[in-house]
Amino acid sequence: MSGTGHHSIGADVAIIGAGPAGLFAAFECSMLRLSCVLVDSLGETGGQCAALYPEKPIYDIPAHPAIEGGALVAALEAQIAPFSVPRLLGRRVERLEGQAGDFTLGTDRGDVIRAKAVVIAAGAGAFGPNRPPLDGLDAFEATGSVQYYVRRREDFRGRRIVIAGGGDSAVDWALSLKDIAERIWLVHRRDRFRAAPESLAQLEAAAAEGRIEKVVPFQLHGLHGTSGTLEAVSVADLDGKVRQIDADRLLPFFGLSTDLGPLAAWPLNAERHHIPVAQATCETAIAGVFAIGDVATYPGKLKLILQGFSEGAMAAHAIHPIVHPDTALHFEYSTSKGVPGGVPGGASSGVAGTLVEAAGA
Structure with missing residues (x-):
């Protein structure tokens, strides 16, 4: 589904940033039957991989001796395709209200997003070249x-x-x-x-x-x-x-100049474009708000895409009890579990299908 103007969307998890870490977090959440929406300031998914080096090989992605940035993004998109994760592209999240289990986010395009948890996967924030x-x-x-x-x-x-x-x-x-x-x-x-x-x-x-x-x-x-x-x-x-x-x-x-934008004003204790998180869960100083990928920091942090993938899985598991406080999560390997046949609907699902809209659409 596509369109113009602003949108009102409900999801279990709002993921801010649609780079590799954000895309994989959407997969991990979806595997736990948590509905998601992806929001990114760029007009396409993939973050810096897509914007800066789509044809440049990356050598430290497991099982890929070398994979170009664009190909990695395409593979991550294919991985979440069965779940029809909505995307709001070309807009920036500016407002956060509420608490864990009941957040409301607003974008610069007037979109309203209702979510029970938030994952910040914004890299180092909005970026641009030093001219x-x-x-x-x-x-x-x-x-x-x-x-x-x-x-x-x-x-x-x-x-x-x-x-x-x-x-x-x-x-x-x-x-x-x-x-x-x-x-x-x-x-x-x-x-x-x-x-x-x-x-x-x-x-x-x-x-x-x-x-x-x-x-x-x-x-x-x-x-x-x-x-x-x-x-x-x-x-x-x-x-x-x-x-x-x-x-x-x-x-x-x-080099690039980076800016967390409105996120820097949130009570996240951000330091130099980085957000401290609990190492075991990736939760920030705001309960129910998590940070993964390059934007997250903790002792021993490695700025690697593969670490962002791991953090996405950790955050998804930590979010599950927020969304389903009365349901125990019985962890299963994907080899035995397979891909769920769809994410449960209800009040939190908000939008069926995929919404892709770039700035100026």
Whole structure:
């Protein structure tokens, strides 16, 4: 089901964030016959996997020697498909009222969500690129001459690309695109890069072969072109000497700025975009509200997707007695239990089918 305007939805669990951790939490809750609704500020599910590196391989997902971010999201979507979990996309949760067993959430689009428990799977919050302070940048962003993410490697075939940055993202994408692009310049203000040793070794080999030119120590200085079409990028060294590089694409990788937004005002004891949780249950300082994935913190926390998966299962089991206080949960393995034939309806189910709506729909 789709539509415009705002919606009123009831579910056992409201999951804020539809990245990998949120999607798997929806599966785990559904396996316990808890109805869910997913809410995300992005216009699609998948979080950073979908928005930042859909074609970049991930190597630490169990049973997958390598899987691209987009493929991982597709598999997680297929996993929850039998449960028809509603999604409210392109909107941000701003308001939380009530208590465990009876929460009301409101979004910036006027949606009202009634839930008995809440799972925050918001990563580090809403994210966006750190943009370089260059004159006329907006016009070049509008045409795609300046981009901050690589959604499809094929889009850069035959391009002359300046990549700026000194971390893993800059080095990894320079290596990934070297067989696609006509030429690549890697600009960094220092002559040392902060990347994995194996990547640095590959970078040195590619530079020795002339497939990547390291432009160090330089930093971005200006953009040149007409009507937003990039023709050249100027860089300056520490002494102010300017060099002009004939290029038609600029990829600045200066990290992401993150913001928990309205969640930061909730009494969650958030610290530096992270929410402390009880390690055994992932419950926050607000009873009935749980946090999983990168946004959650506790002693020994590892920022790995697989840990977010584990936390999703832990939170689902901790939520069950909130939703069904008079029903004991008899844990069973999925090999013997199988996939439930559907999540019970009733007052909490709210919406049948799947609601997918992006911002501006």
